[in-house]
Amino acid sequence: MAFELPSLPYAADALEPHIDTRTMEIHHGKHHSGYTAKLNAAIADTDLANKGIEDILGTLDMSNAAVRNNGGGYYNHCLFWEVMGPDAGEMSSGLSAAIDAAFGSFEEFKDAFSNAAATQFGSGWAWLCVHADGSLEVCATANQDNPLMPGVSCEGKPILGLDVWEHAYYLNYQNRRPDYITAFFNVVNWSEVSKRYANR
Ligand code: MN3
Numbered sequence: 552m553a554f555e556l557p558s559l560p561y562a563a564d565a566l567e568p569h570i571d572t573r574t575m576e577i578h579h580g581k582h583h584s585g586y587t588a589k590l591n592a593a594i595a596d597t598d599l600a601n602k603g604i605e606d607i608l609g610t611l612d613m614s615n616a617a618v619r620n621n622g623g624g625y626y627n628h629c630l631f632w633e634v635m636g637p638d639a640g641e642m643s644s645g646l647s648a649a650i651d652a653a654f655g656s657f658e659e660f661k662d663a664f665s666n667a668a669a670t671q672f673g674s675g676w677a678w679l680c681v682h683a684d685g686s687l688e689v690c691a692t693a694n695q696d697n698p699l700m701p702g703v704s705c706e707g708k709p710i711l712g713l714d715v716w717e718h719a720y721y722l723n724y725q726n727r728r729p730d731y732i733t734a735f736f737n738v739v740n741w742s743e744v745s746k747r748y749a750n751r
Contacts, residue, residue, distance in 0.1 A: 553591045554604065556584050557629055565637040569734040571723045579632065582718055586624030586695070593617035604629075608699040623695030627676055630712050633743055635735075640742025645685070645749065653687040660689070661736060664713070667691040668732045674716040679744075680707030681751045691715075710747035711739065 559579055564572040594600045599607050599618065604626050613619055647657070654660035660679075668677035671691040680688045680698045690698065690705030697712070698705045713735055720731035 556587045566738045569737045574722045583628040586621045590621040590625045620695050634711050635738045636740035640740050642741040643745035646745045649687050663689045665732050668713050668715050677713045678709045679711040682707045711744050
């Protein structure tokens, strides 16, 4: 069963001015679409073809570059679109308490996450991950790796992710990755992140 490119859960211009329409259109319609097609080609006629994406990534042979790069790219962008939105929603008390416990305060969490995103050298992602016991961790991964994959530096299930590949921000922000990171916090959908925290 082939994976399908999901529709954006909002209009391409819904995150303006923080993330511009053209970037959203190319990022979703070209980049995410490309990862999806290449993932399908990589798993066709293999024993991965009937597995779910979390299962594929969680048991991945990391030397399988095609599935690592494109399966990661498929999953990471599916999460990315969903944890953003034109409405910030509301953070659950459970997630809020877990953030305070792990980082001290929301502002300190924001600093830790922003720092992980800013200091990821080259292409990659910053993540907020939840462990089975509900505790939280911030980390970053290179390229299209993510915390579901075996042996990746951080563990747990990602509930918030930020794409820091240049294709995610270059049209609007050029080399100003820190400005893009600051802008991202204006479009996080905390209801969705809270739901993912609860469904860990
Ligand atoms: Mn991307």
